Amino acid sequence: MLLYNVELASPLMLGTAQYPSPAIVAAAVQASGAEVVTVSLRREASGNLAGQAFWSIIRDLGTRVLPNTAGCRTVKEAVTTAHMAREVFGTPWIKLEVIGEEDTLQPDVFGLVEAARVLTEEGFQVFPYTTEDLVVAERLLAAGCRVLMPWGAPIGSGRGLNNVFGLKMLRAHFPDVPLVVDAGIGLPSHAAAAMELGVDAVLLNTAVAKAGDPVGMAKAFALAVEAGLLAQRAIPMEPREMARPSTPVFGRALLA
C-alpha cells in the first residue's frame, strides 16, 4: 500500500487513545503490526507535562505518526490545529476531521472539502475523514487529497460497516485511490470484511483500546486484516441464492 509515496506493509493503522496504560498502548501497537499510529494535540499542563511523556513513548515505537484534528468543528479550527500538529510532529500528514454533528460525530463534508483544499495548498498531505458519499469523494480528490478515509460507522460505536454497498461503490469508482476505512470498526470480522471488499487499510482505536485484553485484540486485528487482504487478492466466489452440492453427484452409490 502506497500512501503519499510512503510504502506500508501493514494495512492496519491504530489509534493511541483510551488504553488502560501507556505500556499497554506500546504493547498493543507492537502486537498489531501497525506502522502508522494516530495522535492528537491537547492542552499541556505545565505542572506535569503529560504530553512529553506520551510523546516519548510514541517516538520509541518507531512508527509513523498521523496527527488528527479531532474535535474541530470549523475550517479555521482544523487548519490551525493542522499547522500546530505539523510543527510538533514534524510530518506533513494530517488526519483531517471537521465534525458536523454531535451525536454521530459525522463529518461536516462541506467544511472538510474546504479545509482539505487550504491544507493541500499549504503542502499538507491530507487524510480526510469522510463519509462514503461519491460526490464528496470527488471534491476531496479535486481539492488535492490522494487518500480517502470513509467511515465504517460512527466513531467509537463499534457497529462495523454500516453501508457495505456505499463502500463497494467507492471502491469501484476510485479503483486507484487508497481507501482507509476509519471509525466504527468493533470486531476483527468487521476489519476482515472491509479488506475483503477491497479497501486498502483500516484505522481503528476503541475496538482495541477498550477490549478486555487490548494486546490480544490487537493481534486478532492483525490476523483479520491479513486474512481479509489475502481473501480479496484470491478473488472470492460469487454468492448464490440456492444450494449446490459441493460433493460430486456423479458416482454416487444407489443405496436407497
Place this chain on the structure above:
Amino acid sequence: MRIIVNGEEREIEERLLSRALCELDFGDAVVATAVNERFVPASQRSAIALNDGDRIEVLAPMQGG
C-alpha cells in the same frame, strides 16, 4: 500582566511569548502555541509581545484516534 493560558487566568511578568513559556514552566517542552486563536510557530515566539488579556494555547502531543 494577566493572560489566559489554556483557559486559565495567569499572572506573568514576561512580555515575549518565548520568555513567558519559560516563566510558565514549559521550558524545553515540545509544544505548539497559538495566541488569540492564531498559530505562532516556534521560530516566531521571541518576536511576539503579549498584551494584557491575550489568550494563549499551549498544546502538546496526546493520545488520539
